[in-house]
Amino acid sequence: MPDIETRKVIIIGSGPAAHTAAIYAGRAELSPLLFEGFMAGGVAAGGQLTTTTEIENFPGFPEPIGGPDLMVKMREQSIRYGTEVKTETVTSVSLSSRPFTVTSDSGDFKTGALIIATGATAKRLGMKGEQEYWQKGISACAVCDGALPVFRNKPLVVIGGGDTACEEASYLSKFGSTVTLLVRRNVLRASQSMQNRVQSNGKIHILWETEALEALGEQFLTGVRVIDKKSNKEKTIEASGLFYAIGHTPNTEFLAGQLKTDPDGYLITQPNSTKTEIPGVFACGDVRDKVFRQAVTAAGTGCMAALEAERFLASLE
């Protein structure tokens, strides 16, 4: 059996957290190996930004930039500073002893430090028209997309009944002509203060016990067909925007339970740090953040992970 080469740092992921970690690790002469995956988490390499249209809020780009364009730039920058990129999905890791083992389709790799930046995937309903109008009116991030011109003074729909759904409905009421909140049950799961905020907002209209059945449109979304479960009657609601607020699934399956998660499956890191409970294993980006979930916050924690990995490796020398 041939010896397996041991790398200093392996990074798993392909979004802003992964590439910022790679840029910093590369500049620190750690020759990082980055697994960008092959349709890992159901999205192309580049992460969730590849499914967005224009990005207006990544600092440094006064003109809107396309999500895939931004990720091409970050990937180029990673490679420029010494990152080796493999377009393979990591299927498993072994964190029981150092160096850690990372297994992909092409075999095993050893590493002194591991940076996990695999992100989270927005949950979908799987309804008719969903795939067709995803990012053509359907979005999983109101903060990212709500302010786009295409949603201004237009009827908007939010799906969900928790804090995030209420917060996003409230946020979107600044932009849309009306916001319809589709709630599957006859109560909101959101906190009382959040419920009060939504219910006292004249622009927000709640449809109780109502489920979305189909996204309708032509080139872009124009409406949503819904069913009222009380009467079993269907109707179509006019909508230029449909915002899913039914949660995300952090991409941690390959870890097979070797790292602690919170009840929603997000990796747990130390406060103001990317350190997990295993020394030498760091987590950054949306896989450990269910609060902010922005490209620039992910990038910030990617930088932290690389600096913490560098300091960890230096402490072993």
Next chain:
Amino acid sequence: MPDIETRKVIIIGSGPAAHTAAIYAGRAELSPLLFEGFMAGGVAAGGQLTTTTEIENFPGFPEPIGGPDLMVKMREQSIRYGTEVKTETVTSVSLSSRPFTVTSDSGDFKTGALIIATGATAKRLGMKGEQEYWQKGISACAVCDGALPVFRNKPLVVIGGGDTACEEASYLSKFGSTVTLLVRRNVLRASQSMQNRVQSNGKIHILWETEALEALGEQFLTGVRVIDKKSNKEKTIEASGLFYAIGHTPNTEFLAGQLKTDPDGYLITQPNSTKTEIPGVFACGDVRDKVFRQAVTAAGTGCMAALEAERFLASLE
């Protein structure tokens, strides 16, 4: 006395944290007012990046970008999304009741939420030649600048005796031909493990009880004149890079002790948050970070501050 207009959000600062907060607050329709200051903290509006040369590690820019250029872009982006920028320095604030009062040279302003992003200023020695070669060989950030081509395989000097100085000397030994550490006392203040790392590194040479007197050079730095306090003899050390690791001063004077700080003067925020102990007051960027201090980490926390301010204001409605 005329009524003072109450703003939703005031942001104090002009670096990546301040402008990322402004971009997010602007897009959230909060019409932020940003005080960029007039030579506040001793640097031009734009913060510490305005004193740097090329930036290679801000994600999204595969080609190096000038520090001032990057800040011009962020400022343009803030304004594009609705930020009003005032080139005035905030002299004091009153946080005892809401709305908070912010006082600048031109008068008083009221605000529902306050975002503090005033940064930190690298301590300087005030020695001869320092001003002349600042960012022409002298740097206060090894992680930012160490990997630049101008320092590769060149003799480098670090000033300081704490953990940061040892860490930066160790980091710079990857790039420079040699690293000389100038220590004012006859011991290091750094942790034992950090001392071991430095003392076992064949590229690092420590000069004990030695102080820098003058930065020498022509167009760029070429050397440092130092004095050995034991013998009182002066000598010149060849140096293409001189890295200050003698600490930073967080810019919090205008707060007059109204917010808690750690022993080094950095504002204290809640874990993984920018919330200070006063509801409605948020701190982001280097004024609350003495560990990472990078443009992209500052930007990440600026985004967090704006989202937390937006949620705070919405909770009052």
